[in-house]
Amino acid sequence: MEKPQRMTSRERVLAALAGQPVDRTPVCCPTSVATVELMDLVDAPFPNANREAAPMARLAATAHTILGFDSVMPVFSIIQESSALGCKMQWEGKDNWPTVRMSEPIWDKPEDIYIPNNLLDHPDLVCVLDAIKLLRQELGDDVAIIGKTMGPWSMAYHCFGVEKFLLLSLDDPEATKEILQKLKRVTIDFGNAQVEAGVDALTLPDHATGDLVSGEYYERYLRDLHTEFAEKIHCPLILHICGRTVDRMGFIAETGMAAFHYDSKNGPAESMATVHGDIALVGNINNPETLFSKTPDDVKAEVFANLDAGVQMIGPECAIPLQTSIANLRAIPEAVQEWHSRH
């Protein structure tokens, strides 16, 4: 297929998600690129920017207006749904992430699960939907807006506690599947609500991470569920799982999701070889070492490695540390431009 002449940021991201040609590789972070300096610049500090639509939208927009990314993503945290479900929250201050108090789980067994019919009216979900609408008003059709809907495995960690849920998955597969089946409604409903609000794509984090869960587990518990999400949520989906995940990338590529947001623990070339072009890849730029504490040249080297391997979208591997420097984040789009000027 012929390379398009000139695309908007939104066109570029959507084309990459659809496996179509692009004028240049899009820079896209399916998770957060919020930093404390950006919070100050637009007066949108945490925790307000996690709980109120206007600061949430202002902070998200900086990914494009200040950093030069092709996409914006207003759902910085991974706890909005869990808060709405009643989990005990620690909202933290400006310089730390909100977390669920998983040591105080709200449910003990599948029968305890209660999802209110008006879940989408919860303020911590409404603010996301309103922020998406604000971003669409402000950015128009030029920039890709990515939302986020959490997968049931992640929500089960939050609601049952990590250790308890993992032990249950060993001892009682049927109960585990029952939990996932019940929680999937939240993923689908919140995802489609964001589609209605105006997102172009959704990140779907489901933390069957490489350090805790095997590839076989992914196939047993999540592959079919993720296939169902790809069918029932009405926009391209970007699955996010941290850690070493090459052992499950083949299964992930079978789900029909548009992209997989992958960790730096996986090499770009081996990952591309594993998914055989059946799903796009995005991410891989290391957060805790490279983006957080190395130089722009180090960041660029990782971007080049991804571009050389043919990775379809370039971005950080996960939500970036809140103290990351702007120079290192800007090095990502700069490197993409440099690479394309040579190829």
Add this chain to the structure above:
Amino acid sequence: MVDPFADLGTRIELVSTDKHFRDVSIALYAREDAVGWCFRVRSFAGYDGLGERIAYILDAMMTLGGMARGNAEDTVRFPCGGEHLSAVRRLFLQACKEKPETAPETPVLSLADKKSELTVTATAKGQGAYELSATGAGAAQAERRLTALRNAVVKLADAQADEAVGQRFSFACGQDHDAMVGMLLQAAPNVRSVMREQEMNAAKGVLAAPGSQE
């Protein structure tokens, strides 16, 4: 639109929430020009009074570290023009911690060392060299303690330890830095907690996957 992040240099330190001024983030940027290394204190918040807060921090860095005003209003530099990276980061963090209602004082070159119950003094030997000595009961047996404190100052200041004399250290720039040595000497007995604090600050704000959270 003016790019607020243009031409700042390299960010070398960050206070992500300033406890003395509305939890704003304040950063220290470094860049080398014709005169030498220059350090800029910058925050991107838009609050009234922020300029005064930045001015206080700059003044504190000059007082605590013997720095001089740079070419621009929001910059400082060492008289030697050197970078002294570890030391200037420490200076910046200390300046941000100082209580704004009090004026910082130029640090003295002596320390009441609680561990040894001695008074430890740093004496400038010229050309950027310093030597630690002790007075008080048992000062004659203080060699190991002085070496430990010397090593702590070396670590905090990126200075050079004298291989032959355990109480001596020097700066590569070959110039004296009395105020900076005085400040770092006060921190030397607690060097481990100082380093731990820096590591904890660095780890803050990193999102862990749910399986890695407590």
